[in-house]
Amino acid sequence: MAGDFRFPDADTDVTEKNEETEIVVNVGGVRQVFYSDNLNQYPETRLAELLNCLSGGYDSIFSLCDDYDPGKREFYFDRDPDAFKCIIDVYYFGEIHMKKGICPICFKNEMEFWKVDLKFLDDCCKTHLSEKKEELEEIARRVQLILDDLGVDASESRWKRCQKYIWKFLEKPESSYPARVIAVLSFLFILISSVVMCVGTIPDMQVLDAEGNRVEHPTLDSIETACIGWFTMEYVLRLISSPNKLHFALSFMNIVDVLAILPFYVSLTLTHLGAKLMELSNVQQAVQALRIMRIARIFKLARHSSGLQTLTYALKRSFKELGLLLMYLAVGIFVFSALGYTMEQSHPDTLFKSIPQSFWWAIITMTTVGYGDIYPKTTLGKLNAAISFLCGVIAIALPIHPIINNFVRYYNKQRVLETAAKHELELMELNSAEGKAASSRSELGDLASEGKEGPFYSSRLKVSHSDTFIHLLSEEKHYRTRLQSCK
CATH class of the missing domain: 1.10.287.70 (Helix Hairpins)
Known part of the structure; x- marks a missing residue:
């Protein structure tokens, strides 16, 4: 087919000149006829370049298309015909709309092949394209995280490898069976701490202190202390092993963790030291106000x-x-x-x-x-x-x-x-x-x-x-x- 190609003769009649102003394009079995007046509106596109490629010989022709029939003056492309029908709208309407059911990423690749700028794509179609890009980026991020967990860099120091192991152990329960056990224990400590906070408000479960005021039962107080110890150790280990400590400290869930731990230590400090600096009633009111902040720990369940x-x-x-x-x-x-x-x-x-x-x-x-x-x-x-x-x-x-x-x-x-x-x-x-x-x-x-x-x-x-x-x-x-x- 390509062997019968001949360059157009200089002495052509009016009919042949009119034929030179149009080209026939076959995309996936769909034939389309284009005229130079429409194509020259966007000279940087691939279809517009076809008008001038005949004078460049075989190299110029086959750098733009997959095959060429000189007898029919027809260019062949092994591309998606459905996407092509949408892309050629730019020559007639100045904008492009994607048909329903076409993959936005594939459509973007088709536009790049035909050298049509993405600015001609309608805004609603750009929204679908951006959503698809976000999905691919999310998939790539998840895959990269899994690959990072599986891979071991021998050039890293022992502390760096230990840091990664602790981070994976505490943050990714699906990585191993011990990590899953730790996640379950953390979940149980959150439930126990929440139950103790509620049970401690029942009058029958409270005892009288030296001043005659009702306080939590010592057993419940010990359980609360053990839970706070677990939360503190968990937070400190996660902070030490975090790859980005600033991002870790400013994360919403980690702020919730701090709010769940901090009232215990502040109330403990006020109880032992605040009485020397202010009236005992003010200290007790401050302690009660801080104790109510313990409800923030229920939000820790969102982590699991x-x-x-x-x-x-x-x-x-x-x-x-x-x-x-x-x-x-x-x-x-x-x-x-x-x-x-x-x-x-x-x-x-x-x-x-x-x-x-x-x-x-x-x-x-x-x-x-x-x-x-x-x-x-x-x-x-x-x-x-x-x-x-x-x-x-x-x-x-x-x-x-x-x-x-x-x-x-x-x-x-x-x-x-x-x-x-x-x-x-x-x-x-x-x-x-x-x-x-x-x-x-x-x-x-x-x-x-x-x-x-x-x-x-x-x-x-x-x-x-x-x-x-x-x-x-x-x-x-x-x-x-x-x-x-x-x-």
């Missing part, structure tokens, strides 16, 4: 519960919906409290003394709690109350569905990313074993024909047919054909 972490992230992603909910309730509370105050003024035994006092009634009514401490007594007031709790139900129900969707979407996304990270590790293990397997394929074929299992198929290595590759983990360039897709 993926469900609580998912819920926290879903609430963070639902700030807009939660803001709408609070705005609806705030407007309703103001309106119905003002109406309730006005309508109840005619009753001599009214409970609505002022509009700010009526806010409490509006809150418990719109949220359908209804304590009954404040209630309307007039007919119009009761009608206002009925309308207020109906509006409250509607206002609360409207944003709930988006919040639930955010939770389900994030939960499913985390499961997909976890599976993708494991799959990527399997692919990397498979690719690393290909070199060794190539030299023994004939031997494996003989073993397979005899019904035996070769050494290549181990329990750790699973065969996969996906072509997914995380580019962030390698500096090498990998190209895809139209038959491949990013799964």
